Amino acid sequence: MGAERLSSGISPVSRVPDSSPMPAYRRDDGFDASPGHGVIGARLIGVALCALIVAAASPRSAQQGQAPVLVVETERGVFAVQTLPADAPRTVAHVIELARAGFYNGLRIHRSVPGFVVQFGDPQTRDLSKRGRWGRGLDASSGSPVGVAEITRKRKHIVGAVGLAHMGDPSRADSQIYVTLAARPDLDGQYAVFGQVVEGGEVPATLQVGDVVTRVSVRE
Numbered sequence: 001m002g003a004e005r006l007s008s009g010i011s012p013v014s015r016v017p018d019s020s021p022m023p024a025y026r027r028d029d030g031f032d033a034s035p036g037h038g039v040i041g042a043r044l045i046g047v048a049l050c051a052l053i054v055a056a057a058s059p060r061s062a063q064q065g066q067a068p069v070l071v072v073e074t075e076r077g078v079f080a081v082q083t084l085p086a087d088a089p090r091t092v093a094h095v096i097e098l099a100r101a102g103f104y105n106g107l108r109i110h111r112s113v114p115g116f117v118v119q120f121g122d123p124q125t126r127d128l129s130k131r132g133r134w135g136r137g138l139d140a141s142s143g144s145p146v147g148v149a150e151i152t153r154k155r156k157h158i159v160g161a162v163g164l165a166h167m168g169d170p171s172r173a174d175s176q177i178y179v180t181l182a183a184r185p186d187l188d189g190q191y192a193v194f195g196q197v198v199e200g201g202e203v204p205a206t207l208q209v210g211d212v213v214t215r216v217s218v219r220e
Contacts, residue, residue: 068096069219070162070195074109075212079179079200080219081162087152088194091164091173094146095194096218098175103142104216109207110134114181118207119165121176134209141174150192157184160197160204179204 070081085092098104108125112118122140124130133140149170155161161180166173173192180187181204197204 068092069198070095070099071215071217071219072104072213073215073217074203074207075214076206077200077203079197079203081195082198083195084152084155084193087155088150088192090146090148091150091192091194094144095164095175095177098142099216099218103175104177104213107213108134109209109211109213111178112207112209114205116182116184117178117180118204119176119178120213121165121174123175131210135176141176143174145172145174146192147171151189152191152193153189155188155193157187157193158196159183160201161193162195162197163187163191163193166191181205 067083067085070083072079072081083092083096103123104121106126107120107123109118109120110122110125111120119135121142122135123142124137124139125134146164150173151170152163157163157180159180159182161184163178163180164173165176165178170190170192179197
């Protein structure tokens, strides 16, 4: 299949990396197991184990655990998107701001291509009389683009990748969100992949043009 563009002028559930394995505690060869020191030694072991457990979580896992999650409610079901602020900080902040302002509530799906993407985020989709222009033109976004070309070259378009569409200028990416329905390596290195579907992974593929996105909320 030839390369297709994700333009805002036309455009199984992911695995969250596990924490690093906890290092095994090794008793010091000089540990005093005598009755007079056993209790103290045991307490020290407990303290040491607690410290090791806290230290075991990698910084990346902790950061992902604290990143906001977008909850997308549609008439066909709900899916959740784990945002990736470490990879696309400006894009994540922009989309979160739009979601909190209620921008996406009531919009309709304006693009659905089996094996490619499903896309939404055009305010014109609230007006059924403008269906012929959905996804196209200067009014097909919020009007406040991200402003930087935040291309995520390390993030791949696997199933459930979530990114922001644009008309050829990545810095003008704005409100149109797409979700890949299959692995699309032809899209890699061209867009800001700012999230990954982590819940309800079967829902995006069921969405059709005209389906309503009833609400997009932010889960901290």
